Amino acid sequence: MRIVLVGPPGAGKGTQAAFLAKNLSIPHISTGDLFRANISQGTELGKKAKAYMDAGDLVPDEVTIGMAKDRMEQADAVNGFLLDGFPRNVSQAEALDSMLQGADMKLDAVLDLEVPEDEVVKRIAGRRICRNDSAHVFHVSYKAPKTEGVCDACGGELYQRPDDTEDTVRNRLDVYHTQTEPIIDYYKAQGLVVTISALGEVQDVTRRAMGALNKSEG
Ligand code: ADP
16 A cells, blocks of 8 residues: 555654554655654765754755655565655655656555644644654653653653754644645545544554545555
């Protein structure tokens, strides 16, 4: 299956993507994670991306589209993938369409995670992420780790993403509404969008998502 995950920052895309990718045996491709890996390795691409990310703005398409394409062309992605954080505007969606058409492939579904805005701000402000694995996500009040600052899953160090501060979150939400939300209509016109609520327990959301994807497939 080829799936795109959309939803505002804090919707739980990364958390859900990790479970869904495992259930569906497809790689989880997160452009945010790819950028963060480039930044921590000090690559040229990482240097270009950092200032945009820290401000909560989109990294320019010239950088993003090539990186996403390279990743999708790797061997593990030939039979499908779950895209998390890409496309993030209409021109990226068009680039993805033409790339897929060129390879005689198509998307199966666009899964839209819905969360109210006040919930998003609460989730992000308290979010702490493991340095070893971005799927190990905690929250200072909703899902506190047993030991402060230490990942329950692997003992890694927990940190707050530099773009998870209140001002930057507001800008990321603005960017989401103005640039990313229009891709939902773009994909609705192709009949691909399935919308689910991302409220509640992580496992419940995963179950809802699997149910919606199975239905959209059949
Ligand atoms: P979230 O979904 O919580 O906002 P991500 O990890 O997906 O977090 O993205 C973090 C940042 O990485 C974005 O705010 C943006 O700066 C950059 N980024 C990720 N994906 C893209 C993309 N497709 N196009 C442009 N910038 C991107």
